[in-house]
Amino acid sequence: MVLKKAVWLWAAPSLLTSFVIGAPTAENQYALQAGDESSHPTSQRKLHGRFLHITDLHPDEHYKVHTSTEENIACHRGHGPAGTYGAETSDCDSPLSLVNVTLDWITANLKDSIDFVVWTGDSARHDSDEEIPRHNSEILAMNRRIADSFVNSFSDDKGLVVPVVPTFGNNDIYPHNILMPGPNKILKSYTDIWKDFIPEEQRHSFEYGGWFYVEVIPDKLAVFSLNTMYFFDRNAGVDDCASPSEPGYQHFEWLRIQLQFLRKRGMKAILMGHVPPARTSGKQLWDETCWQKYTLWLQQYRDVIVGSLYGHMNIDHFLLQDTNEIDFSFLEAESADQQVNTRESIEDEISVASSKDYLMELREDWAKIPDPVKGPALENSGKKKHKKWKNKLGGPYAERYQLTLISPSVVPNYFPTLRVFEYNITGLEDTPTWMDTSRMSHRKSASLPKPEYRELELRDVPEVDIEKKKKKKNKGENGKTPKLHVPDPPAEGTPPGPAYFPQALTLRGFVQYYANLTYLNNDITTGDEEDKMSSTGWDAGKHKDKKPKHDKPKPKEFEFQVEYTTYDDPIYKLKDLTVRSLLRLAHRIGQTSAESLGLSEDLEQEEVDGDEDEDEDDVSKEVEYQDEDQDEEDEEFSDGDVDAEKKKKKKGKGKHKGGKKQRNTKIWLHFLKHAFVSTRNMDELKDLK
Template sequence: MPPLKALQWAALVVPNLLAQLPCGASATETQFVLQPPIDPGNGRSLVTSQRRLHGRFLHITDLHPDEHYQPHTSTEEDIACHRGNGPAGIYGAETSDCDSPMSLVNATLAWVKENLRDEIDFVVWTGDSARHDSDERMPRHNKDILAMNRRIAGAFVDTFSDDKGLIVPVVPTFGNNDIYPHNILLPGPNDILQTYTSIWKPFIPEAQRHSFEFGGWFYVEVIPNKLAVFSLNTMYFFDRNAGIDDCVHPSEPGYKHFEWLRVQLDFLRSRGMKAMLMGHVPPARTAGKQLWEETCWQKYTLWLQQYRDVITGSLYGHMNIDHFLLQDTHEIDMALISASASGKGGASVRGAMEEKLSIQSSADYLRELRDHWAKLPSPVALEQDVDEAKKRRRKGKKDKDKFGGKWAERFQLTLISPSVVPNYFPSLRVFEYNITGLEDSSTWADATRAAQLDEALPGDEEAPDVGELKRSEVPDFETEKKKKKKGKKPPEDPNLHLPDPPSKGTPPGPAYLPQTLSLLGYTQYYANLTYINNDLVAGSEDEDGDDDDAAARGWNPGKHKGQTPKHGKPQPRAFGFEVEYSTFDDEIYGLDDLTVKNYVRLAHRIGQASKKAKSLADDDGDEIDEYDEDEDEDSDPDIRGFTKGGKHKKNKKKKHKKEKALKTWLHFLKHAFVSTRSKEELEGL
């Protein structure tokens, strides 16, 4: 499938979507059931299809709208673009910690409506739709947070509706800034969950509103009978949530969340469906720090391993930087997952990650990821069959076992999208996925309109309640680990219900083996606010970049701090998003698709730029360079000119590989910060 056509500088009149709804107003008067009954036989609706599948969906995250934002105000700490004089642009103060003006949110959704709405199948919206508490003169209050979320929900309804109602399913979740107090969500049912049930009534299937009120989790069959998107409540996994303890004790909401997820994924597996997971706070975890409570990370990694035949991918926001994670199933510790074995679920040696990552702390975090990736085994074996490996005197099968087989099923992929709030440049991501064989399938809109004609059909299946399914045995991969390493078996925990693994003979799922519903790639869009705001003289940004002292205190005033706008009143250029990069034609990333194996290869290559990387030659001698087929135009021709076996050639190849790794690392950093940093700045991080 060709990538979505690049849309650059689309000039348009920006309607004030949010102004249509005063704070506290209902998001929409006409609301439609999201999970309507459909023909269980073939997934077709009982009404004529008005839409078709496009094989694309939108991921949008971290809008952080701020109704107090004022253009041409100061970006300094405790002012937060609310007053004073400074470089804050009409569409936002890019590279600063100021939140989004309402004009940016309006313009973004208007651009999406004009350019993307009719080309996508569903929307993944991963939370944080309220401002930060950055100004002591204007403290946040619960009623304001909820009112803003209601306004934003109404704007989403307007963006993705026609005159009859929603035509594109929207799957929301809340972030740590969508609740009050900040970061803290107590176990449900509670007033917060009840209020969001009302706010998101247009988006949550009627049959799941009870479970949402109970725990803040639900899913939507975005392609009826084929694909469901699960909205995870990551507040119950979040290490900074003082209202929860762990995910192993039955009294904890995190435990109940995983039980619900286990039951629902079993139900989808029995129906032959696939699932996509999404949430706000990602399962970021390095050698020293983490975002999730450790037992929650352990269970999540185990659950993804056991449902690897069902889950197509995992999408998150929160961190504002564009990057990915690889969870390693070799780090699963069954003693931590068993409450009876660990007493309190086990303590983590990792500290909590910073609340807001500065440029420097983000770079430190990304370096930690790189250092971890430096320890990955060489993925060369994944590119060979066993016979070829033997011919090269390589232990092909043994090498593949290091990855969990030829599809790298030892690992799991998490994709983290950058934000709309312009800590860098505002960003949107459009994924493309394989719809082979689904071209004539019923769409969510078909099923929604069918529900208006017939509220129930005979034969509809209902998911079983939590606890109804049988307890499974110890997972298959854990059994294999016990064969290799004898150890004391954890005490039996009657509350630990382990998911069943895929049945024998089941092929790898869409996250591993390219097939229908596999992610093919994505196009990353950004709005260059420096150009659009049209306020600053070219080259006038601070020579020293960001304020390092302020950033160290937790606030970044941005690259334009202290600058004076060139116009007395804002005179912006036409607003629009343009393509930053696309995985379909990014020659440095070289991703054929978004399967785990390709990201393992990319992570390994980035890891080779680390000082902690292993030798570029493996234990058996020369390593086959899987990247030599696509030489850079500016690469040294002498690298390819030496005779086989020459020592000089080996040194040249190692040097060339290191250059490739460094180039990939800088490319990764460039996109992590949404192209707001020069090459020189990136090299200095």
């Protein structure tokens, strides 16, 4: 289904509540099917095993169609290629029309087939036009409008039917990037703006620190909204996560307590936030002490945490935190103050030009990870070699690593994007939903017990006087460094969590939707000329030198279509989204870099070398992963000058060095294609090799 009108942000309430929900697009074989709500009353909504991740809308009420995309103009003035639904591949923000039709499409196609929404922030425009500077009142007003639109999009006549879990981004506050410790006016304002989303019993906690969680499946699964502004290295209003007086420290104490309660209740958690824990050998987004503590927390609660979802960076990719890099010297306040971190801060806004170096560094880091598949064959090597190989992965489930998934954005720095995850609900099909519990609670029903909740009060963390802190920085009482509260690990014998082994609540995969604005705006005649990437901080986009072919906009009917799905991607070959599956993918991508760095043979030897001092292990417990055939031909990545006969001869030669290099190049180009949401042609992608 496609929608012609955009009414959500500005329509009267009566129009919003009477909007008729249409059927999913019939011709799209991957479109998620809407649930048949007529078969059961609204108080018995069923789980579907799907949820939506949406991020970085960046609505701009000053956007004007057919204006210039040049720097300091930002699609506000002049004459140029700015389209009705946005100026794709430029640094312009989203027109309100794009936000409207996006929410319309979600309401018509996804509302009745998802269980919850993860909304990871940045719902205000950038401060990119000196003639129209941002103001705090404008930022808050726009966030309120967007929040109200989410309420209208996911409600029936009785209220919300789907829980929405928001977090704010670095552009949702003023000045951008800077959030002082709470309580403060910004947190108080968002407590009111998000009153429909934050559980009532957690609003005081949110006003104090900007964090909360929602039991999206009561007594089974909670989504934690992390306030990553207190981890962000560009936030000059705070210092680190090691000093007890800092909100980052208090945030982790709150998270530790809540995850411990979830473990006792047998629940699982998804972590979400705006700024991701991106960290390569030379660049990072978080303060190092925050990254260290986050990695330690995820290691200790690996039986509880299902996955981590973030936005901010606009590019489609994933991260792997390596627990071998945990350094406890960063986690003690006194020691952390003496540490020197040599990593540079990643640029605030990731453009194509700036992301090139970042992605290359990411690939080089992936070149050094052990192969999760190429361990010693059971029948050809002893137990000690298996022990050595498994230790490199942290065990058979690769628990040495943690996975962070970063979704591309709605704002068309590339193409507008939505991501719908599928997760395992085996055994949970008849579990009461969030709507059931929410509405029963409103009716003050006694049939369901109130979930146990432990709010982190100020007394739960060491109090440090700000003035004394200046004299005795990072000291607790009597001038001693406070003891680090290391979370308890999983109990001995605890099976691996959903992030590591397929089970209930494991993320199975996702469908990625995108809107091809070049086609939908219907304004630009595309040619075969090579598109150039901007070398400056601002990107005017692929069409910066082109003029609209129509005097008046003539856009096509808006729709999202499937860009790709992890279920049948012929290159990625992901059977699920467990850590080991993504570790295998990262290793394959990294091999292009490994060959150029001369690391391949060294890594291969490391993986099979035994350690004579290792204890023997029960090999029968080893989980075998079969390496799939990687020699499938893909027309999209062929050179076009190889005839069918030559292709047949090349088939099956993947084990030779040339064949392996060709495969590695193919997967790297495929990764880049998705990183930039199918906006870059093959020549541009090859330039990034």
